[in-house]
Amino acid sequence: MQNFLENLGIRKFTTKQICTLAIFIALAVVFDIVSTLPISQTLQISFSYVPVFVIAALYGPVSGGITYVLSDAISAFILYGSVSPLLSITAFLSGFIFGLCFYKNYTFSKGFVARLIICVLLQFVISLFINTYFLTVMYNFVFKVEIIKRLPTSLLKLVVQSVVIFVSPHYLKLFAKLAK
Secondary structure (H helix, E strand, C coil), rough: CCCHHHHHCCCCCCHHHHHHHHHHHHHHHHHHHHHHHECCCEEEECCHHHHHHHHHHHHCCCHHHHHHHHHHHHHHHHHHHCCCCHHCCCCCCCCHHHHHHHHHCCCHHHHHHHHHHHHHHHHCCCEEEEEHHHHHHHHHCCCHHHHHHHHHHHHHHHHEEEEEEEHHHHHHHHHHHHHH
């Protein structure tokens, strides 16, 4: 049981690790506010996943999921004045998937490209289908229409995330040394 919990990244954190988590949550909020590229009124591309990806790769799936939920909630509250519990579910899933795919396996080793493909495709499914479904529930949109509207943005996110994650192993090694 202990090994299972450790594989999910559930353990006691040191003060330094908690501070690292807080810094990366703040970075994700700043990235969400500053680096969001609006595509249309309802579509945008954000780079807030980058700090979440780093935390998930270094500290595990649960830490990645919680980091994404907290950063998403803080930035949503700052930008819109409210937080959506439904979208928080997909934020947790995204961070959790980053951790499942890359926790303790973030170097260019055997299977890196396979993990990259699986991770990005799952992120695509979450972004396109689950988020769209939750938006249709929240705002009474028509699901088929929203899927068609969100497809180009989701495909662009797929490419951008693939590139960012592919070039990340070098930088993750540096963060891993600092975060221990």
